[in-house]
Amino acid sequence: MLAKDEGCAALETRGLGKRFPGVVALADVSLAIKRGEIHALVGQNGAGKSTLVNILSGMLTADEGEIRVEGHSVDIGNPRRAIELGIVTVYQELSLLPNLSVAQNIALGREPRRRGLLDAGAMRAAARGALDRIGVAIEPDRKVGALSLAERQLVEVAKALSHAPSVLVLDEPTAPLAAREADRLFGVMHALRSQDIAVLFVSHKFREILDHCDRATILRNGRKVTTTALTGLSEADLTEAMIGTKTPRHVHSGLRARGDVVLEAAGLSYGKVRDVSLTFAAGEIVALTGLLGAGQNDIARLLGGDLVPEDGEIRVRGRPARFRSPRGAVAAGICLLTDDRKQEGILPNLPLGDNIALPSLDRRAVLASWIDQAAERRAVGTQIARFGVVARSLSQPMRTLSGGNQQKALLSRWHLDDCAVFVLIEPTRGVDVGARAEIYRRMEELAADGRAIVIVSSDIQEVLAVADRILVVRDGRIAAETSPRARGEDELHLMVQGAA
Ligand SMILES: Nc1ncnc2c1ncn2[C@@H]1O[C@H](COP(=O)(O)OP(=O)(O)OP(=O)(O)O)[C@@H](O)[C@H]1O
Ligand SMILES: [Mg+2]
Structure with missing residues (x-):
């Protein structure tokens, strides 16, 4: 982990660009995420959010631009390096191994050992501890393949937390969660914020963003529109900033005739x-x-x-x-x-x-x-x-x-x-x-x-x-x-x- 300089952002990008064949996924994106803030990343489907997340997590390499962690320019290169730098990511597409248990997945690549042998008890206890932190009671011995989508998502979050991030990146973590589980996750995010950890949070649910985030960066077609404080904004304001025009919210179309x-x-x-x-x-x-x-x-x-x-x-x-x-x-x-x-x-x-x-x-x-x-x-x-x-x-x-x-x-x-x-x-x-x-x-x-x-x-x-x-x-x-x-x-x- 890099030395902290109080004046610097926890994580900063400068002029990030990424092209795929036939599409510019990101162009000249500069943003700064402060310690102790929950920073939302907002944009329509295909705006470039996951591309940005994947560059920060070391899954993708940017074509141009710079990333700074605690004020130091870094070369992330691969997911392991990102984690060493304190950047821990929960991906949009879940990445757990279905044939392994919850505990094995959480410990993957850093299994506790005693006298050279796998310490299954310690591994289970660590998993239980990580799950407890987000208030989830999933048996550590269960196979991940047998869990529901929402449960798998919660295990992903527990696993990420067990890496003790200084920057936690969450790509649509609440998409498969119902209100109660999402609320628990927000509880965890607030706790991290009070420990001065930076959180980057991607979601299409604007209500959550307004209720729980401090600032938002809005992407449109791979470009940054703005970074804004969220106090005083409405869902309609966010929608307008994201799409560029006002769009009315869907209202129930009224009574329909019920047939056979x-x-x-x-x-x-x-x-x-x-x-x-x-x-x-x-x-x-x-x-x-x-x-x-x-x-x-x-x-x-x-x-x-x-x-x-x-x-x-x-x-x-x-x-x-x-x-x-x-x-x-x-x-x-x-x-x-x-x-x-x-x-x-x-x-x-x-x-x-x-x-x-x-x-x-x-x-x-x-x-x-x-x-x-x-x-x-x-x-x-x-x-x-x-x-x-x-x-x-x-x-x-x-x-x-x-x-x-x-x-x-x-x-x-x-x-x-x-x-x-x-x-x-x-x-x-x-x-x-x-x-x-x-x-x-x-x-x-x-x-x-x-x-x-x-x-x-x-x-x-x-x-x-x-x-x-x-x-x-x-x-x-x-x-x-x-x-x-x-x-x-x-x-x-x-x-x-x-x-x-
Ligand atoms: N591996 C790839 N090869 C080619 N094009 C890609 C690849 N990955 C992403 N893209 C394209 O890059 C653009 C940005 O995609 P990205 O996944 O970053 O969007 P997003 O903002 O995360 O959208 P969503 O809200 O739907 O998750 C899209 O046009 C997508 O099709
Ligand atoms: Mg995405």
Whole structure:
């Protein structure tokens, strides 16, 4: 770690630039993060946030510019060096090894040893200590592959903290977290701030930024727009600074006509999900919401064929449907989007165009011989434009799209699937505010077109902005049903926590 000079920023960049083939990801970015400040990094999907984060963490090398730590010019070069310099990063795409335990992942590369042998007890204790710090009770011996996305995210944070950072860089850490877990993370960030540690925090959730950060740097198309103090700013101010124009917030479009029942579940059970019965009608948008692990994701995965019920029945348009996979569900008219991009079957090395067309090509494999490729490309092109996917071309490899653009690309598969019911788990995770409004509009269009939309969301603002009915899930059961007209944000928070 470098000697501190009180007059210097903890971390500073000067004139950073980074190009990828066909795109300038960063141009002339200079910013300074002070000790004891939580500094937000804001920008639309593809603005260059993760590129900046990856340069600071040593994963990427800048084409030009300088990085200073405590006033000293440094050459980061690789992730190990970044950590030596005190810069510790939690990446946007999770990086834990699924086959190792939580404790092994946290200790990776610096396992405690006693007389030359691995000290498993010390390793477990260290993991427990790191998890305790963020108030998370995850058993250190559990395999990471068996954890939920939110739990994995929390393990990433615990692991980062165990490196005792002087600058902690967090790339959308709250994207997979519900309010309560996010609040714990903010508690940790505030504690770090009072220990004079610098925090760089990337998020698309402006409410969090306004509530918890001191200053923000805004990027637009790889360039810095400004660095600003956040006191007195509103969500609308941030949106305007980020996009360059005023954009109205999405408001609920009002009552929709409810058609025939299209999907029914009776007595569904699986794991902690117990005896859940639900009905969904054409033309409605229904939100399932709850605390982390309350069972809302499993209910959605049961409806979408990703889990097979231990008990109970699903009926589509009155007829029993027994599917055992998401593909089987599609055949029955139910289309599932899970919250795990890796599990969604993204093929990272294949072009964007193929990634969007594949699920439907798959189903039409028998017809593959006469699929009109030009028409397919046109359809895919129209669709990604509609969702505002920012990419150079349809042949750009999926892995080189920014995180939010990958999510938008997944959503744009919708049009190719003629489903009666869409089950969407956290569809706007990592998506910027402008594109989020676009997705809400698309959901409303589909509902108006007579589809039923079931959305799992831990974002209360989102639930209130789009849902016609809200089902609150607690302990694997539907604990309450309400409507956005009946409840405000605070009331719904309390309901989710079981306090109302
Ligand atoms: N390895 C790569 N090869 C080519 N282009 C890339 C690569 N990585 C990123 N890009 C491009 O650089 C630009 C900036 O991407 P970046 O991931 O930094 O955006 P971001 O601000 O983090 O967006 P998001 O909010 O969606 O995460 C995008 O146009 C992206 O497609
Ligand atoms: Mg990113």
